[in-house]
Amino acid sequence: MAVTLTILSTSDTHGFVSPTNYVRRHAALPFGLTRAATVIKAVRQQDPDHTLVIENGDFLQGSPLAYYAVKGTGHFAPELLTQAYNAVGYDVGTLGNHEFNYGADYLAEALDTLNYPLAQANILHNDHAAFGEPYRIIEKAGIRIAVLGLTTNYIPHWESPDHIEGLTFADVLATAKHWVPILRQQADVVVVAYHGGFERDLATGRPTERQTGENVGYQLAQIPGIDALVTGHQHRQIADHLFGVPTTQPGYRGEMVGRIDLTITKKGGQWQVTDSAAKLLPTGEAVPDPAITALMAPVENTVEDWLDKPLGRVAGDMRITDPDDARIHESPYIEFIQRVQMAATQTDISGTALFNNEGAGFGETISLRDVMTNYIYPNTLAVLKLNGAVLKAALEKSAEYFMPGPQGTVAVNPHFIKPKPQRYNYDMYQGIDYTIDVAQPVGQRIVVLNYHGAPVQPKQELAVVVNQYRAVGGGNYAMFGADSIIRENQKDMTELIADYLRKHPVITAQADHNFHVINSTNQNTAED
Incomplete structure (x- = not known):
């Protein structure tokens, strides 16, 4: 007797319920929980008794909707977001690292x-x-399925200490080695839901x-006894077998649903996995689930109106048309963010990033939508007391983003793009x-470093x-650390930007081009 058990999963949806990135009102883009829900429903309807659905973490943070649930009403209102996840029909979930971004109280309420x-x-x-x-045992048509939940234990390297106060993040591998043998005694099938990804190439190691x-x-x-491995965190699209174990990772924002099919055969009165398959189910062409869409329409409309609230105006041009050019030559948008950070913390040295290639900078009018689709993380600020050697080490780390390009140009290091x-x-x-001179060896690329016109010692x-x-x-900047923090600002950057714009309703677009990225084998090409 053989049956097929289907394991479906979402991961890293980051609160994107409707198929929009909120750059424009009511966009219809090829992702979102409502599209994923339609795919899940279609598969589950084929064999509901043998379908298990897992939510693999990073669902509470990332979208303007998720932010609105925390900040938009004047009090915590996580149900504005979680009602959508409740409507999908998950059997079990686990936590991602971003679940801790808004603190322990909000997480508990959510x-x-x-x-x-949850496991x-x-x-x-x-x-x-x-x-x-630590785990949940779910029975499907007489088959006992154990789902062990694991989350990357690297969270203390990123998260604000007060958000994770009193918590220990145990080693993932040691935890799995402890629990998997126990679960093998209690269940017919053992599934690991791991909010983490892969550190090695799956084919070559x-x-x-x-x-x-x-x-x-x-x-x-490689841990014996695992029948299926659901992963996430890296936002990659993976469906493969690794050491005989089927594994999936379904991308980002609900663009894919992971599917693992286990053929389970009863032998000697016990169920055994005799075959398996892994694939990804694209959601981009799925019609958004009508019930969830209707459920979420009131709050999504409210969020869209909230995002269109004007905050200020720009005198000049603060748009970003070429993100990597903005990283090489600086842009007025980046300089504006630096000014906000310096004003909020009374410092005169600031560091920030252009987080992705989706942000378009600011047009003539700045709305909350513009702020949140450009500055996408709920970061707070910390002031570090550093010496010149540590600052230079941090700049050298950042300089690894670049590499020499053809004909003396500056190119982006592919390790910052893939996986x-x-x-x-x-x-x-x-x-x-x-x-930064990319023609120099890694670790020796900062060829000029001055503060107030004098070399930094x-x-x-x-x-x-x-x-x-x-x-x-965070980001493997090992030269930094919590012990170097001398003061903090606990408001997140969205609030700080809004506060700055209230005080300065007209912003002059300017960039002093205080940094340069060159390839000294052909400096003119890099600077043009």
Whole structure:
């Protein structure tokens, strides 16, 4: 007797329920939870008794809708967002790293609104008490399925310490090695839902990133006893087998639904997995689920109106038409963000990033929509006390974003694009003058570094404002750390930008081009 168990998953939807990125009102783009829900429903209707649906984390943060649920009403209102997830019909979920971005109180309130159970094995209270249930056993037509929930244990390297106070993030691999043998005794099928990704190429085993422990999916798949591995975090599109284990990763914002099919055969009175398949189901052409669309219409309309609230005007041009050119030559938009950060923290050196290639900068009128679709993360700010040597090391780290291009040009290092885009890990600085020469060896590319017209000395002490993620070493900026933080501003950047615009309703677009990125083998080409 053989049956097919289907495991469907979403991951990293980041609160994008409707098929829009909110750049324009009511866009119809090829992603979103409502499209994913339609795909899930169609598959589940074929065999509801043998279909398991998993939500794999990073759902509470990322979209203007998600932000509105936290900030838009004057009080926490997570149900404005979670009602959509409740309508999908998930059997089980786990947590992603971004679930902690708005603090413990909001997370607790949001989790209380969910109608599906969570599995979370490697997040513990400091007294080793469980943060939640480590696993869930779900029965489908007499088949006992154990779902073990795991989340990247690298969260303390990114998250604001007060958001995770009292929590321990245990090693993912050690946790899995503890629980999987136990679950094999309790269940017919063991599924790992891991909000993390892969640290190595799935085909060759070669490292694809620094082996920090942020992603350990390649090692996780080698643990005996795992029948299926659902992953996320990296926003990659993966459907493959790794060491015989079917695995999926369904991209970003609901653009894909992961599907794993396990053929389960009963032998000697016990179910055994005898075959498996993994694939991704695109959602882009699916009609958005009518019921969820109708459910969410009132709040989505409110959010659209809220986003169109004007905040200020621009004198000049603050648009971004070529993101990488803005990273090489600076742009008025980036300089504006630096000015906001310096004003909010009373510092005169600031670092920030152009997080992705979707932001278009600001037109003549600045609305909340413009702010949130350009500055996409709920970052707070931290001021670091650094010496000149540490600042130079940080600049050298940022300089890794570039590489020498053909004919003496400046090109983008492909490691910042694949397997996961990491443009947010290239920082630009204001308040210092510096030059990056990509023709020089990595680690020796900062050929000019001045502060107030004089060379920065290695032991010279400086106060530098960056976002909290970077301040605690996020993005592998190991030269930074929480022990260097001398003060913080607990308002997130969306609020700080809005506050700045209220005080300065007309912003002059300007860029002083205090940094230069050159290829000294052909400097003129790089500077043109």
